[in-house]
Amino acid sequence: MALGAGNGGLRNRFRGYSGARPDVVRLLPAEARRVLDVGCGAGMTAALVRERCPAVHVIGLEPSEELAAHAAKQVDEIIVGRVDDDSVLGALAAQAPFDVIICADVLEHLAEPLPVLQALAGQLSPGGCLITSIPNVRHLSTFIALGLLGTWPARDRGIHDRTHLRFFARRDILRLGAEAGLKPSCERRNVRLIESKAWTLVLAKVMDFWPLRGFVTFQYLHRWTRAVDERGA
Template sequence: MSQYEIADVDRSAVNSSQVIELELVGADREVLDIGCATGYLGSALAEQGCTVTGVEYDAEAAERAREVMSEVVVADLERSDLTELFPGRTFDVVVLGDVLEHLMHPEQVLASAVRLLAPGGSVVVSVPNVAHGSLRLALLQGRWDYRETGLLDRTHVRFFTRQGVADLLRAAGLRPVDVRAVVLDPLEVEVDVDADALPWAVVDWVRKQPDAYTYQFVLRAVPGEDDGTPFPEPVPAVPLPERDDAHTERGRIEAALHAPTVGRGDIVDEVIELRHRVLTLRDHAVGAEASVGAARNSVARAQAAERHARAELERQLAEIKSTASWRVGTKIVSPLARVKRVVRGS
């Protein structure tokens, strides 16, 4: 059984890529579902009056998909050109739901899908967002743990941010016209995050960053040249949740602590300048202390040299006094010394 099998698409689960894809495809269309797995999306599209053809790598999954789809071709997208798989055929919509991240060259597959579009046709794509808040937090803790499914599915070979998706579409000659987002809290997905071990208020900060709640991008794009129009802001499938937990409370406290400096760049600059001056004075003090220490060492070495010289002089003098010459000289000089004292006294 395919690890990506879904029994049925739950249309009430509006915050899911499959339900969004059904809406973006519409009704009564000729559809090519690339990476159709066991046909769960194709079956739901058929309920909307669509005629669905599929492409699937897994032969067993493809066999099951044939039960609910008009045709399923088994093919390796890395080795096959879609136009060769379906010569002379076109489709109103080509769907690539959570497929492109599994391909080494997704831009080539996407470009070949464009060539299969009928006039006025479009491509519907869903890809996971590698900038989701859970992965940002996990990376702060040095974690990048692959799993069987999810954002870090072990078979993912390409990873996309919002800008990455925009670049991919542009490379394939596509222009996004409707961009949605499956949104999930960074602490409520399969990625392992030890939130309480993170620095103060980090979770609250990450939650507030662009695309931190975006788990998947789901979009419809049409052929068109890049006209410089910015990538559309993704529309959340459901309203973003209002959080009020320990992490939001930490964020409020952090904001209150920083409130006095908001909009006061002069105060921040002054603090930075004062800190710089303190560090400079500290460095000077350390340098002066080192100089004093060096001078003390020089004095100590000089005193030691003086003591050594005196000891050497005393040793040499003692050796001289112990010689016969010194003793004879002393006997000769001593009377003369006495005469000098007598003469000086008179």
């Protein structure tokens, strides 16, 4: 069941943590059958996953009990906990393998994202994929805040969310994936001149060329597959 117009209050209440991510869902292969949504929020993205993959079985993982209670209406199974908790990773391993694992705006909230990503990569089915969405700290807004205003832009959401523990530019993301034994099969970007202002998308597209591309990108999306070692394993 999708969260429709009657759930506007829910969307507003959990703004930034529960919104549907059609940009992420577009990276899912339509034939996916088992999907793990890490940090699933209120389950709005899971509802879109069902629309794209009708026969899918979705497992949601969410640390907030309140959000998880809403997500339970959208997923087949819900696990309450943090993905960097060893017991949670063990519970996920018991559910593996997964055709798709979604980590949308999750890894930057972890003190040590690499071992978590390595563990999740090991839970993919043969030919499965892992999808990440990670904010780009190289965005123009960082340079304006630090260079012109002389302060770190701690905010309630977005690139400079004050709950972020790690910060990434594109090369950092690619390095993290490689160290986790993954290789990118698709890359997409969300662009805006001012991250919080949708109308700046037009201006950002005008500037969306090298060497300015990294400054107007506020989010990198990647679809990853497991890297094949020299033995083909």
